[in-house]
Amino acid sequence: VLDAVAAIAAFQQATELNRATPSRVGNVLTFAADNAADVLVSADLHGHRRNYDAILALADLDRHPRRHLIMQEVCHGGPTYPDGGCMSHRMLEDVARLKVRYPERFHFLLSNHELSELTDFPIMKSRKMLNVMFRLGMKAAYGDQADAVRAAAMEFIASCPLAARIGQTVFVSHSCPERSDTDCFDAEVLARPYAKRDLCDGGAAFRTVWGRDFRSQNAAAFAKAVNAKCLIHGHEPCPMGY
Secondary structure: OOOHHHHHHHHHHHHHHHHHOOOEEOOEEEEOOOOOOEEEEEEEOOOOHHHHHHHHHHHOOOOOOOEEEEEEOOOOOOOEOOOOOEOOHHHHHHHHHHHHHOOOOEEEEOOHHHHHHHHOOOOEEOOEEHHHHHHHHHHHHHHHHHHHHHHHHHHHHHOOOOEEEEOOOEEEEOOEOOOOOOOOOOHHHHOOOOOHHHHOOOOHHHHHHHOEOOOHHHHHHHHHHOOOOEEEOOOOOOOOOO
16 A cells, blocks of 8 residues: 555645746746746656656756756556556656656646546546546555545646746647637636636636647637647647657
């Protein structure tokens, strides 16, 4: 059984640091020449430890004191416990510890699989209910303390930023809301605290992390709504890279 007290402490510290990140305004991180030399943005990890380690090695934050690292979507995937429970909760804990270690330069964007845990929105893949597997994994790791660890993890997820701006033109979010060209995107979600309506199906934050509408007209409409010229997303499988 893993150390539940240490996991809870990491999530609680990371939650406070998320809210106090100097580069964050509302739900958006803002990077410019005065606070960042460069920004490394990674995409979905889903419990893939080798890729996680490779990204950290590439970022090499200790040797690049003005570099920022953005990660997204670590839940649901990777190795499992003997009873089938998902071990990806450990990567979510590692992400929280990274925030504690690099409070001003490590950032974790709200993504759809984390949001699904926060709101109990069901996700099924390969005939498996991922939310159930995630809970089983936490139970295997923490036993009777699993609910307390999960509660701290959900607070951490709820504190994560929705997007980042790099310079004057680049906007980073987990995905692009569908039908932004016909169903106006509520960009006020970038500035206000998350409301329940933002996180539920059809809400502004939900649309931002779940959409897969990559039509040029939709991209143009979303870019206009968020005042950007270049959009960077994860979410969509891209076997050959970007």
